[in-house]
Amino acid sequence: MRISASLSLVVLACAALVSSATAPAAAKPAPKPSTKPAAKPAPITAATPPMGWNSWNFFAGKVTDKDIRGAADNLVDTGMKDAGYVYVNIDDTWEGDRDADGVLHTNAKFPDMKALADYVHSKGLKIGIYSGPGNKTCGGYAASLGHEEQDAKMYADWGIDYLKYDECSFTGDVLEKQAPDDKAAQMRLMIAAYEKMGKALKSTGRPIVFSLCQYGWDAVWEWAPAIGGNLWRTTGDITPRWDRIYAILSQQDGLAKYAGPGHWNDPDMLEVGNGRLSIQENWSHFAMWAMLAAPLLAGNDLPNMKPEVKAILTNKDVIAIDQDRLGKQGTRAYSDGEVEVWTRHLSGGALAIAVLDAGDSRYSTHPFHLNLTKLGLHGPQTGKDLWTGKPITLTNNQPIELTSHNVLLVRIDAPK
Numbered sequence: 141m142r143i144s145a146s147l148s149l150v151v152l153a154c155a156a157l158v159s160s161a162t163a164p165a166a167a168k169p170a171p172k173p174s175t176k177p178a179a180k181p182a183p184i185t186a187a188t189p190p191m192g193w194n195s196w197n198f199f200a201g202k203v204t205d206k207d208i209r210g211a212a213d214n215l216v217d218t219g220m221k222d223a224g225y226v227y228v229n230i231d232d233t234w235e236g237d238r239d240a241d242g243v244l245h246t247n248a249k250f251p252d253m254k255a256l257a258d259y260v261h262s263k264g265l266k267i268g269i270y271s272g273p274g275n276k277t278c279g280g281y282a283a284s285l286g287h288e289e290q291d292a293k294m295y296a297d298w299g300i301d302y303l304k305y306d307e308c309s310f311t312g313d314v315l316e317k318q319a320p321d322d323k324a325a326q327m328r329l330m331i332a333a334y335e336k337m338g339k340a341l342k343s344t345g346r347p348i349v350f351s352l353c354q355y356g357w358d359a360v361w362e363w364a365p366a367i368g369g370n371l372w373r374t375t376g377d378i379t380p381r382w383d384r385i386y387a388i389l390s391q392q393d394g395l396a397k398y399a400g401p402g403h404w405n406d407p408d409m410l411e412v413g414n415g416r417l418s419i420q421e422n423w424s425h426f427a428m429w430a431m432l433a434a435p436l437l438a439g440n441d442l443p444n445m446k447p448e449v450k451a452i453l454t455n456k457d458v459i460a461i462d463q464d465r466l467g468k469q470g471t472r473a474y475s476d477g478e479v480e481v482w483t484r485h486l487s488g489g490a491l492a493i494a495v496l497d498a499g500d501s502r503y504s505t506h507p508f509h510l511n512l513t514k515l516g517l518h519g520p521q522t523g524k525d526l527w528t529g530k531p532i533t534l535t536n537n538q539p540i541e542l543t544s545h546n547v548l549l550v551r552i553d554a555p556k
């Protein structure tokens with residue numbers, strides 16, 4: 141056996157030699173260099189975290205066509221569009237009834253969705269809409285169960301650029317009915333429902349950002365990118381209160397590895413400028429969402445935006461941290477009591493450092509010693525304080541005094 145095997149190997153090798161030796165030298169002309177330029181790879185949808193404005197946090201169920209047109213005008217007039225806020229997203233409560241053919245109509249608040257989309261596009265902006273995989277949205281309006289392809293096609297025909305797809309009644313309509321006591325089967329149903337809409341959006345041929353909103357259930361970060369998700373909520377709803385914002389921030393631990401160009405963790409929309417958040421809380425909220433590479437969807441009252449709120453939302457240096465093309469989400473490097481130190485690695489070897497005072501009493505204003513060694517840095521570091529806009533040098537064990545819920549946000553272009 142062994143002899144015949146090695147014999148046949150020799151025969152094969154000789155045949156190969158003969159055939160290459162006998163092949164005429166000029167038989168195979170060298171391939172001509174192509175004159176066509178190499179095809180450009182398709183652009184990544186949501187290559188950086190989506191930025192825009194969403195109607196829910198300020199208008200909730202009251203939003204109308206007029207408010208959306210107004211928001212588009214305001215994004216342009218306030219300079220927010222130039223700062224990067226391009227999506228104008230209609231949240232829940234635009235939906236009317238389905239007709240006999242299953243076509244979903246808008247309700248009286250939105251008389252002509254195509255005309256509205258055209259208006260938003262005419263301002264150089266993009267438009268987003270909202271639905272869900274159940275029968276009803278969270279507000280009790282018609283959602284997409286059983287009409288996924290039909291709805292996706294209609295969105296594309298209208299010119300929609302973004303869909304937020306909210307779980308809401310899917311639990312009762314599908315999970316509890318089809319798999320009442322089987323968590324694993326429920327998870328498969330959840331994934332299948334989102335995958336169905338992901339495919340339906342894809343088959344429209346229009347790039348539509350797909351935003352999953354199911355509050356982090358079933359470890360959504362593990363499967364959302366594969367089914368076409370560009371972002372996914374990681375928690376329940378945000379409210380304009382510091383304790384809620386801080387709780388959501390704390391719940392992002394461990395999720396950084398799932399974020400990257402085209403697919404982002406979504407700690408929910410911004411509350412900057414809403415409720416009774418102090419100026420420090422607004423700074424900290426915005427700074428930490430930038431550290432998290434979070435989608436920046438403002439949710440404030442744009443026509444009555446205070447100058448200090450506009451200054452936060454349009455701070456180009458902080459936005460540049462959020463939008464950094466490397467797409468690497470920041471993490472908590474360490475915490476000492478009430479003070480937390482977060483870092484985010486940026487393109488070109490730069491580093492963002494956020495020192496957050498999460499303490500809420502006047503005692504939390506005592507100086508804190510920043511330990512650069514724990515951040516892997518050696519010697520004094522020169523950078524820019526992104527809220528004052530001034531140069532800053534950080535030294536090891538330097539005392540940093542922050543008021544309660546305040547943040548020091550520094551960019552270091554050449555960390556040592």
Ligand code: GLA
Pocket residue numbers: 196231232277278279306353376377
């Ligand atoms: C859920 C979502 C919110 C908003 C409302 C609308 O609560 O998490 O962001 O979309 O539904 O009903």
